[in-house]
Amino acid sequence: MKKLIDGIHRFQSGIFEGKKELFERLAKRQEPDALFITCSDSRVSPTLLTQTVPGDLFILRNAGNLIPPYGPLHGAEAAAIEYAIEVLAVKDVIVCGHTYCGAMKAVLDPASLDRLPAMKGWLTYAEATRRVMDTHYEDLSNEDRLEVCIEENVLVQIENLKTHPSVLAAMSRGTLRLHAWVYEIESGNVMAFDDQTGQYLPVAEAGRGVAERPDRLSPNREI
Ligand SMILES: [Zn+2]
Known part of the structure; x- marks a missing residue:
């Protein structure tokens, strides 16, 4: 548990200040x-x-x-x-x-x-x-x-x-x-x-998405 609480302290004292604008924006909406x-x-x-x-x-x-x-x-x-x-x-x-x-x-x-x-x-x-x-x-x-x-x-x-x-x-x-x-x-x-x-x-070589039902038993399927 100490690791987690120390982490929160480091987040608040280090990370949060540097990204304050982001967190202020996120407080309003996601x-x-x-x-x-x-x-x-x-x-x-x-x-x-x-x-x-x-x-x-x-x-x-x-x-x-x-x-x-x-x-x-x-x-x-x-x-x-x-x-x-x-x-x-x-x-x-x-x-x-x-x-x-x-x-x-x-x-x-x-x-x-x-x-x-x-x-x-x-x-x-x-x-x-x-x-x-x-x-x-x-x-x-x-x-x-x-x-x-x-x-x-x-x-x-x-x-x-x-x-x-x-x-x-x-x-x-x-x-x-x-x-x-x-x-x-x-x-x-x-x-x-x-x-x-x-x-x-x-991931960089694959198509843009699985829009259609994939044929998961395709003969080309590599196992
Ligand atoms: Zn798992």
Whole structure:
């Protein structure tokens, strides 16, 4: 805890003064560019990764960067998505998975969740990911299976995102783009799904977004 309190002191005495204008402007309103949906994992830092400042990203985090499909019961994810699109009018939504994701390890090894009933329940939102893995990637080594599972899960969650009316409406107006990313903790690389090639490419080389339903089982898909 001391590390956190010392950090707040350094922020107030050093950083805040230098960016006072920014914080005064942000006190009045926020106009984020993007909704950034990622895992709760402590090793993922969206603002560090994208070199953005407070006010740039509206961030939604949970275990496994999962997006429950739209339904009659509205949870925290649906509320955040609706607010980001309808009120803040973000232009982009990024779903960002990451390597060595514990939630995805658990998806591949459900027995590990026997003593974690809440997590087990939450990860039912990755059931489609588990089925894709069981059906199409049975022969991979454990390491490759985790890597592919992380990538496939981001695409599954992009599909779930499209069940939200605010998302679909903004996409049909041409005012919203969706992006499937995977952050590689060990290398600092960010890979983005490119819907033209059906593969994850370095973010600078990938297309401008996943506007259409991606064909995640494309024969060109690199695993
Ligand atoms: Zn994770």
